[in-house]
Amino acid sequence: MTSQGADDAATAEADGGSSFVEYGIEDEPPLSTSVLLGVQHYLTMVGANIAVPLILAGAMGMPAEVTAKFVGTFFVVSGIATLAQTTFGNRYPIVQGAPFSMLAPALAIVATAPALPGSAPWESKLLFLQGAIIAAAVTEVFIGYLGIVGRLRRLLSPVVVAPTIALIGLSLFNVPQITSATQNWWLLGLTVGLVVLFSQYLGDGHRVFQLFPVLLAIVIAWVVAAVLSVTGVYVDGTPGYVDLAAVTDVSLVFAIYPLQWGMPQFEAAFAIGMFAGVLASIIESFGDYHAVARLTGTGAPSESRINHGIGMEGLMNVFAGIMGAGGSTSYSENIGAIGLTGVASRRVVQAGAAVMLVVGFFGPFGQLVATIPNPIVGGLFVAMFGQIVAVGLSNLKYVDLDSSRNVFVIGIALFTGLSIPRYMTNVGGVEAFAEGLASVPVLGGALTALTDVPVLGLVLGIDTVANTLFVIGGTGMAVGGLIALVLDNTIPGTDEERGVEAWEDITEDESDFSPVWSSADD
Template sequence: MTTDTCTGTHLNATVNGEETEQSGADAEGASFVEYGIDDRPSLSKSTVLGLQHYLTMVGANVAVPLILAEAMGMPDTVTARFVGTFFVVSGIATLVQTTLGNRYPIVQGAPFSMLAPAIAIVTTVSVTGPEPAWQVRLQALQGAIIVAGAVEVAIGYFGIVGKLRQYLSPVAIAPTIALIGLALFNVGQITSATNDWWLLGLTLLLIVAFSQFLDRRHWAFRLFPVILGLAIAWAVAAALSVGGIYPPDAPGYVDLGTVAEAPPLLPIYPLQWGMPTFQLSFAIGMFAGVVASIVESFGDYHAVARLVGSGAPSERRINHGIGTEGLMNVFSGLMGTGGSTSYSENIGAIGLTGVASRFVVQVGALAMLVVGFVGYAGQLVVTIPDPVVGGLFVVMFAQIVAVGLSNLAHVDMNSSRNVFVVGFALFVGLAIPEYVAAVGDMATFREGLAGVPVLGAVLGTQVVANTTYVIGSTGMAVGGLAAVVLDNALPGTDEERGLARWERRAESPTAFRPIWRNWFGGDADSSDADSSDADR
C-alpha cells in the first residue's frame, strides 16, 4: 500500500504489475495509478519518466519564449539563451513547488495566460536610450512580472484563494478544468493550415497505441507511451529530413545542423538582461494575467487530486501552492522570462501514464536544468517539429477535458440548474475569448470600451480595459467565473451541487504539513490548523 504523507490518504496503485489497495473513500479516483505521489521508482526509470513529463510541455516552454523574442525584436544569437533561461526557471520552480509548495507532482513552466499582457507590454514600451530595444522591453516585462508575482505571494500566503474554496463546488470546477483543454484546441501545432497531418497522425497513433492498446503487453508501453511516441515520430521526421524528402521549409523538417552549431554552455543567471524597470500600468496589466493563471492552477490542483484519488485539496495546500507560484513569478522576473505557473499538459500526462510520483517530476526538473544550461540539449528539444508536438497536444488536451468532466460524478446531473450552469460555462468559456480575439489587440479593445455610452469613462481606463482583455481572452477564467457566479446565485442543495459528497472525500485540513514542520517538528493537529496565516 502506498501512503501519501502529504495527503493523509491511501492511493490505489498498480506497481510492477501488482495492484495495491486503498480506502473506500478514495476508490473512485486512482485505480489506474502506476506510481503514487510518494512512490520512488529507480533513478534510471525516474529519469526517463521525468523527461516524459517535461516533453508534454515542451511546446509551450519553447513557444512562449519564441513568441516573446519575436515581439521584442530579439536577435537570433540571444534567443537560444532566452529559451534556455525558460528551461532553467521551469526546473527550479518545479523543484520549489514540489518540495516547499503544495507538493503535488505538477510541472511549473511558462504560462500562456500571461502571454497576452506580456506581448502588450513589450510592444508598447518606449525606447529612447542607447540600450538595444529588445533589452529595454524585456526589462519592463521583468518589472511587471516581479510586482504581479509579489501580489500573488500575498494572495497565497494570506489565505485569500483558500478562503474562496467554500464557494467552489464540482459544478464550477468541472467546466473550469475542461476549458483548460478545450481552450487550446486551436493552437498552431494542431490547426495550422500548412500542418503535416501525416506526421501529426503518426504521433497521435503511436501514443494511443502504446497507452491504450499495448499497455498490458509490456510495462514500457504502459509507463512511456509519450516519450516512445515522440521519439519514434521525431526519428521518422529526422530521417525524412536527412533524406531530402522533407525540404527545409516543410513543417516536419528537423534541422540537425542547428544542434551542432549550438553553444556548448549558456551563461544563465539573475539580472542577466540588466535591471528591471517598473511601471504601474504594466504591473496591473500583468496582474490580470496572474489572476487567470491562479484560476488555472486552482483547477490543476483539483485535477491532480482527482486523478490520484486523494480528495479535494485543503485550503492550506491551495494557499501554499499559489503563494509558491507567486514566489516563482518573482524569481522568473529576476531571471528574465515570461512568468511561471502550473502546467495543465503535465496533468494530462498523469492521466495518460498513471505516473503521479513527486520524485519522478523532481528528477525531470533536474534534467530540465541541464537542458537549460547545455546549448546542445536545448537545441535538440527545439528541433521537435510542430506536427509531432501537435499530435502530443491532441492526446494531452483531450485527457485534461475528460479529467475536468469526471468531477461531475459527484453532481446530480438530473438537476436542470446543474445542466444549465455547466453548459453555459463551457459555451461562454469558448465564445468570449473568440470575440476578444476578433476585436484585435489590447489597444483596440480599450478604444472600443471607451466608446461605450455612459460607462466608457470607466471601462476605457487602462486598468479596467487591460484586466478585462486578459481575463476575457482566457477561456478557463471566463468559464470558471461564470460557473462560480451562477452556481452560488441559483438555488441548489449541497447534495445536488456535489458539495456534500465532495466534502466527504476531501482531505483533512490538517493532512497537509508545511515542509518546515517536517524539518523542525510539530504536529499538524486541529489546533495548528487555525494557528496563523503564515502557516496556511
C-alpha cells in the same frame, strides 16, 4: 506496482478517483527510472515552454544569438520553480513553466515599452517586462500566503470545478500546432496513434509501454520526421521538417544568472496589466490542483495546500522576473501525462526538473528540443488535453445531473468559456478592444446625458482596465470558472444537488497536508 502505489490505487477507488495509478505521489521509483519518467513529463510541455520565449523574442526583436540563451533561461527557471513547488509549495507532482495566461499582457508591454538610454530596443522591452512580472507576482505571493484563494474554495462545488478543469483542455483545441491550415496530418496522426497504441493497447503487455507511452511516441515520431528531412522528403519550411544543422549552430554553454539583462524597470500601468495575467494563472492553477487530486484519488486539495501552492507560484514568478523569463505557473500538459501514464510520483517530477535545470545551461540541448516539429507537439496536445477535459467532466459524478439548474450552469460556463476567448482573438488585440470599450455608452444613457460624454466607455477604455478585461476574457478557464462561480452561488440549489456534500467527503483534511519544514519537525 509498489506497495505505496497499491495503497494509492485503493484510496482512489474509495474516493471515486482513478485506480490506474502506477506510482503514487509519495512513491520513489529507482533513480534511473525516475529520470526517464521525469524527462517524459517535461517533454510533454516542451511545446509551450519553447513557444512562449520564441513568441516574446520575436515581439521584442531579440537577436538570434540571444534568443537561444533566452530559451535556456526559461528551462532553468522551470527546473528551479518545479523543485521549489514540489518541495516547499503544494507538493503536488506538477511541472512549473512559462504561462500562456501571462503572454497577452507581456506582448502588450513589449509593444509599448519606451526605449532606455544606452540599451538596445529589445533590452528595454525585456527590462520593463521583468519589472511588471515582479510587481504583479508580489501581489500573488500575498494572495497565496494570506489564504485568499483557499477561503474561496468553500464557494467552489463540482458544478464550478468541472467546467473550469474541462476548459483547461478545451482552450487549446485551436492552437496552430493542431489546426494550422498547412498541418502535416500524417505526422500528427502518427504521434496520436503511437500514444494511443502504447498507453491503451499495449500498456498491460509490458511496463515500458505503460510507463513511457509519451516518450516512445515522441522519439519514434521525431526519428521518422528526421529521416524524411535528411532524405529530402521534408524540406525547410515544410511542417514536420527537422533542422538538424541548427543543433550545432549555437553556443555550447550559456552563462545564465539573475539580472543577466540588467536592472528591471517598473511602471505601474504595466504591473496592473500583468496582474490580470497573474489572476488568470491563479484560476488555471486552482483547476490544475483539483485535476491532479482527481487523477490520483488523493481527495480534493485542502485550503492549506492551495494557499501554499499559489504563494509559491508567486515567489517563483518573482524569481522568473529577476532571471529575465516570462513567468511561471503549473502546467496542464504535465497533468495530461499523469492521466496517460499513471505516473504521479513527486520524485519523478523532481528528477525531471533537475535534468531541465542542468541542461538549460547547454545550448545544443535546447536547440535539439526545439527541433521537435509542431505536428508532433500537436499530436501530444490532442492526446493529453483530451485527457484533461475528461478528468474535468468526471467531477460531475458528484452532481445531480437531473437538476435543470446544474445543467444550465455547466452548459453556460462551457459555452462562454469557449466563445468569449474566441471573440477576444477576433477583436484584433488589446488596443482594438480598448478602443471599442471606450465607445460603449452608459447603460440607459443616464450618466451620458448628464455629462454629455460616455463615462462608462471612458473608464473601460483606460489601458489598465482594458488589459485586465482582455486577458481574463481571453482565458477560457477564467471566463467559464467565474461565470460558473457566480451562477452556482446565486441560483438556488441544495448542497446535495450541487455535489457539495459529496465534495466535502472527498476533500482532504487540513492535517493531511503539511509544509516540508513541518514534516521535518515531526
